[in-house]
Amino acid sequence: MPDLLAKEATENQSGGEQRLIWALCLASIVVYINLYAVQGMLPLIAEHFNVSGAKATLILSVTSFSLAFSLLIYAVISDRVGRLAPIMVSLWMLVASNLLLIFARDFDALLLVRLLQGVLLAAVPAIAMAYFKEQLPAGFLLKAAGIYIMANSLGGIGGRLMGGLLSQYFTWEQAMMVNFSVTLIGISIVTYLLPRREIKCAVTQYSTSVINKIKHDIGGFIYHLTDPQMRLVYAIGGLAFMMMVNQFSFIQLYLMADPYNFSRFAATLIFLCYLSGTLTSYLSAKWVVKFGAQRLFKGALVVMLLGTLLTLMDNLLCITIGFLLTASGFFLTHSCCNSFVAIRASTHRAKATSLYLCSYYLGASLGGPYLMIFWHQSEWQGVVIGSVGLLSLLLVAILRLTHHQSKAVEQELNTQT
Template identity: 55%
Template sequence: MLSVLKHFELCAMSTSNVCGQDTNELRLILSLSFASMVIFINLYLVQGMLPLIADAFSVTKSHATLLLSVTSFTMAFSLLLFAVLSDRVGRKKPILVSLYLLVILDFCALFITEFSQLVMLRMLQGALLASVPAMAMAYFKDELGNNALLKAGAIYIAANSVGGIAGRLLGGAMAQYLDWQQAMALLTGVSLIGTLIVSYLLPKSHFLKPELELGKWPLKKSDFKGFCYHLADPKLRLMYLVGGLAFMVMVNQFSYIQLHLMDSPFNLGRFEVTLIFLCYLSGTYASYRSAKWVAKQGVKRVFIYSVLALLAGTLLTLADHLTAIFMGFLISAFGFFLIHSSCNAWVAYRAKEHRAKATALYLCSYYLGAAMGGPYLLPFWNLWGWQGVVLGSVIALTILALVVLKLVNSKSQSGQLALES
């Protein structure tokens, strides 16, 4: 009898442990997804607010598009610093501290009166916005098994796209109905609510830190060895370039198409023009399904199909009809998020050590692409309008196609399964 009771007790403890583990995994995925939504709402809000920013600060709309480039630039390099920081103090604290500081900066934006001040504030925000992207995939890798990593990464990237859509639509609604101070007050409230949710849900990190390393401040050369380790990997270098080129085209196309749709013959309003960002929903679906498609088709085919979708969607917009433009952006967003979610998960998979640094290098290249894309496409826009943007995009996508072909045809033993399955 005692042996039977002992058996049931062990079974109950086992079930409890499994349920507790499943609950922590769910809390981790939900909390980092909410955190990413707060981050990307703040990052892309200005993209939907271009008319309001232009009027409030007396600059041209095309000049206002550079705000996204400035934020992406500081975000790109801050990703590297957060990756080092996370290896020193863990994942959880830097994420929470950066989110609360972001809320404070959103509140400070209420008192901005000059465009130069806004540029400086967005540069500071860019540094804080790097925290979650730099650590999310490493956090997943630390806490989840390999089987759950791809799915968690896919859900996380889908949350990124939802946050991007929400930020742009919210920015468009603000531009239509609110003044600058009212818009920033609303943003502060949204950021605070999201941060409180993350604080409640985010589980404790089990990342183990070498105790001797915790007291070594300031940063030393040894902290950056992980970056050199990953940059020495030729496949990772190509993967970083793929992410940067793809995002360089995609995110900045969405900025310039707004300007095109606000001009004749479309003459769309401030909020109406931001509805183009609903095309990101196809990317949300692609992100969510990417893990299954990679498992079924293999990364080679997924990459090739993604680049073809980006090219086809971009060229379709030359028809210069609202239906064709929306269909083109639906196809482009699908292709972009499919390649991005695959890259993001593959980098985390391939990195056997210094995982946060591997992800940070990928995202650094990714956001540097976004920062460079605005200035790169601006001369094309000034000379030939939207047709010029398409021309500049096709040139960049042709280079992307060549890089992808080199990547999928290269061979190495490490990570072979991931690219050749």
Template identity: 55%
Template sequence: MSVNNSQVILPNHSVVQNNASAPVHQHEVRLIWGLSIASVVVYINLYLVQGVLPLIAGTFDVAIKHATLLLSVTSFSMAFSLLLYAVISDRVGRRVPLLISLYLLLASDLLMIFVSDFSQLLALRLLQGVLLAAVPAIAMAYFKDELSKGAMLKAGAVYIAANSLGGIAGRLIGGALSLELHWQQVIGVVLLLSLLGVIAVHRLLPSHSINSGSSTLSILDKKPMSWLTSIQDDFRGFCLHLNDVKLRGIYLVGGLAFLVMVNQFSYIQLHLMAPPFNWGRFQVTLIFLCYLSGTFASFYSGGWIARFGREAVFRLALAAMFLGGLVTLMNTILAICLGFLMSSFGFFLLHSGCNAWVAQRAKIHRAKATALYLCCYYLGASLGGPYLMPFWQHWGWRGVVFASSLVLVLLAWVLFKLTRTIPFESSSTKLAAS
């Protein structure tokens, strides 16, 4: 039976067409922009240190290779904290833990201005990873709980575009400010920008649930539980999604794709700093402007998936990532920039599609499903460096492209299995029905 002309009456009595092209109402727009701005704040703070590593090394008298630990420890604590926020938000709701984490992030930025040695800074960055995890762990589940079906794809597209903009801004702001300002002044500027963003998020996020018929908790979650039973139910929620073959495949896709993407950007900076290019430390951060093609892809991904189907869009994304790496082997500035524009376009198209797919497939314990995806996502990034290092040491950039291509072949096989397998009901759907 066709549903293209069916209508849904929202709590404010507005009428929405129940399809992918349905209009997005003002309260939905506020939620989308609120979480997108929160995402920009998070990724500016996460990737700031990549642009200021020389400044940090000089300020705290450490080697640059030791200064890189500031990003590693943050990513590590962030990855595992995603699972914690998934549990908390399924228990107490989405808005409160998200806002608390953002205000505590501001406090941690303020403390960074007064640190006197590198070990203190390292500890603060470890703490920041815990705080930064809240937004990515909660956002897609928040969208799924509160938005209409028509708004969901649009929300995922805008949100992932905001991720890429935050990643670009963090690296470029840090690199540019480090040329003229001291460490404390750089953090002061970032604190001010983050404060403005958090205030905007607080004002934009609805204080009450938009969809009164929706709940962030499952029926089982609503029952009074003992402490032990509560932990067991949370564990059951994670196992539920890990037992879903489709979701496991999506998690693997995200991890493999980010393994290639983020580490290619790391190694291309080393390549561009070496002869014959000899780029400076700030110049190499400009390669992250290639993320803008990913911003474009993310923004339009929802419409493309609705129009052409997930399988066709994923094939395009994978082809762009694979061909982008090959184009860089021409080893000219133009070819490298073009190749990374292609790779970024493909990666963010794939990532935004997977993010929305996870949120749509998980019927209960939604934040846990998203957290597992992002945990695999960041785990892939952490494994990519050691995996690509021997290829870089022996064959330089060509070795990195070759090793990345091997991963993309595996990714193509996983995508083939995911998109060609006859659709089946998810395990979370079965549990919710029972």
């Protein structure tokens, strides 16, 4: 009888772990559909709100900006009240906020709603990795992280393609009704799947003093920011995303102009190149163990550089291969950064993850205005020049990280001897 009870308990635990992984991955897909659907709708947004295509790209930048800093707030909240409640509240408020998009009457109003949505979209990415680390066995963590990043890319692809399809065949109001319906169905399933109980991990007892609580929270952020390796990984993720995600915005404008003259939906098919990143994310856990993060960071940089330069060949095949390479290199970088932060953070885990993602999405928000300068000067060739500049900074950050890791190993060897 004890053996049977133990077996049943193990099966229940395993089932709960699987439900958690599926729930957070689906939540991630819904979040990234909501974040990136508008990127596939840039031509419709420009037409409906009477702005230029380049100005329409700001719709992604403002959301990424508010999302970036909201990540820090959710890290504090989730460390105090747990991981489950903030996720559920934010997701259902996201459903409600989609109704506001239907009634946005001008571009400024649209930007304000998207600014609000950035706050709501931040909960899942801010909390998910810390939630996994606390609720899953150590052997599951790398695999869960890889699957989660894969879900991120699937949500990004699905959102952009859905946006392109809606942009081609629907009005703005109709498109937003479809987006609302998809979000409602997805969040309902997430609510059903998420385990109602979470393992309560030991947390620091807070003083009743508000000042001491604030000091504790700030101290958690400072703890990770004073770690030079963490700072460099934050910079690596931010610079890589700053380049990659905004390249996809401007290539749509390029493909819709002469000599390609793609339709709105056809231009969004370039986002299928994200599938190479989906595969890379899935394989990343094995590669991190086999090759180590240092080698993978350098290899991914080379792949992104080759992919970016290949698009200068200015034919559709080279552009497609170039974006396949860039997406693959980026998602390998992103997976390595996520794993690095999750493993290195022994305390204040949600804060460590939120700092990384804050840098990550801040890069996305700054990348649009940055590459827009190059676009106005030389269109796609200018975007490539701006991207090479970002990759140069990325190389410096990777080399500095390698130096710090080598120095840490050397110090450890000296201590042992």
